[in-house]
Amino acid sequence: MYKLLRSFLFLFDPEWVHYFSMNGLKFLCSVPGVKKLIATSFKPRPNGLSGRAQGAKPYEFLGIQFPNRVGLGAGFDKNAKYLNELEALGFGFVEIGTVTPLPQAGNDKPRLFRLPKDKALINRMGFNNDGVAAIAKRLASWKLEAEQQASTQPGGAAGKQRLIIGGNIGKNKITANEDAWKDYETCFTALYDYVDYFVVNVSSPNTPGLRALQEKDALHKILTNLQMQNEKCNTSTGSGPKPILLKIAPDLNTEQIDDVIALALEIKLDGLVASNTTISRDQLLTPDSRLTAIGAGGLSGLPVKARSTEIVRYIYQRSNGQIPIIASGGIFTGADAKEKIDAGASLVQVWTGFIYEGPGIVKQISKSL
Numbered sequence: 001m002y003k004l005l006r007s008f009l010f011l012f013d014p015e016w017v018h019y020f021s022m023n024g025l026k027f028l029c030s031v032p033g034v035k036k037l038i039a040t041s042f043k044p045r046p047n048g049l050s051g052r053a054q055g056a057k058p059y060e061f062l063g064i065q066f067p068n069r070v071g072l073g074a075g076f077d078k079n080a081k082y083l084n085e086l087e088a089l090g091f092g093f094v095e096i097g098t099v100t101p102l103p104q105a106g107n108d109k110p111r112l113f114r115l116p117k118d119k120a121l122i123n124r125m126g127f128n129n130d131g132v133a134a135i136a137k138r139l140a141s142w143k144l145e146a147e148q149q150a151s152t153q154p155g156g157a158a159g160k161q162r163l164i165i166g167g168n169i170g171k172n173k174i175t176a177n178e179d180a181w182k183d184y185e186t187c188f189t190a191l192y193d194y195v196d197y198f199v200v201n202v203s204s205p206n207t208p209g210l211r212a213l214q215e216k217d218a219l220h221k222i223l224t225n226l227q228m229q230n231e232k233c234n235t236s237t238g239s240g241p242k243p244i245l246l247k248i249a250p251d252l253n254t255e256q257i258d259d260v261i262a263l264a265l266e267i268k269l270d271g272l273v274a275s276n277t278t279i280s281r282d283q284l285l286t287p288d289s290r291l292t293a294i295g296a297g298g299l300s301g302l303p304v305k306a307r308s309t310e311i312v313r314y315i316y317q318r319s320n321g322q323i324p325i326i327a328s329g330g331i332f333t334g335a336d337a338k339e340k341i342d343a344g345a346s347l348v349q350v351w352t353g354f355i356y357e358g359p360g361i362v363k364q365i366s367k368s369l
């Protein structure tokens with residue numbers, strides 16, 4: 001059924017389809033009873049409730065209880081507008097953002113492209129988002145509504161496995177790299193009360209100069225300052241420090257990955273997300289003429305699967321399993337997800353796979369985990 005729908009949707013601009021589909025889902029979920037029906041269809045049930053294992057056993061990671069191990073990567077729900085709808089589709093966690101201090105429009109359109117022959121996407125979105133103030137306000141409303149709804153259910157709030165929210169944070173395009181740490185601090189403190197963990201994004205290829213922040217000295221300044229802010233926020237709220245992870249690019253060489261591992265161990269970073277999109281165009285089935293017409297951007301999907309798994313395995317082995325890992329990159333099936341888990345990841349994120357495989361992807365992957 002979804003393959004037929006996908007063939008129709010792929011006739012239209014990818015970014016338009018994204019918002020058309022999600023706004024349509026939002027409308028459906030606003031109709032009484034429909035959200036529950038959608039959740040019944042797509043949300044993996046806890047093992048044992050249906051007579052068949054569906055892999056929805058809660059999983060503890062970084063001190064957080066995740067409903068399941070399948071999440072949605074950053075960039076899909078940049079502005080935290082579709083959390084209820086994504087929860088109904090079964091995601092155990094959703095990473096919002098990338099969020100920047102000030103609102104920004106991102107790069108010129110078109111900026112999202114499909115490569116169906118490769119089961120891939122190319123994007124050069126450029127951190128388009130509503131800005132941290134608006135997103136924090138939206139998250140506060142969502143959190144309050146979720147708590148109120150949970151309190152009316154049997155067993156109260158404690159009886160409901162809630163959706164886990166990650167906050168992916170970045171810098172504004174106009175911010176110089178030497179001042180980037182201030183942007184990350186601004187986003188961190190503004191979102192602290194509303195997200196469960198943070199991901200520091202210095203690896204997107206679509207903000208000029210951003211990847212230079214992956215160098216050890218620049219990273220050290222950004223991450224240690226966030227750790228300091230984490231302690232301050234924890235002291236003032238008493239809610240406990242929030243895990244801070246770093247998202248890295250698949251284009252890093254071995255020496256650069258070793259630097260990241262050494263830094264993560266040195267400062268006791270909570271974990272890594274591996275990996276972001278790649279600027280490589282190697283071994284694609286899409287004609288070169290099409291790739292030239294598309295131009296710059298980060299490639300995601302099946303072509304990054306092997307490299308992403310390779311990085312996960314390398315980090316896990318090199319650190320003797322001391323660095324927790326969320327795997328992202330080329331996950332379309334349960335076998336793909338299991339490959340990442342076997343390589344050393346604790347959780348997996350989908351994005352491009354969600355576009356190509358459809359809303360049943362969470363339940364389908366969960367059965368293999």
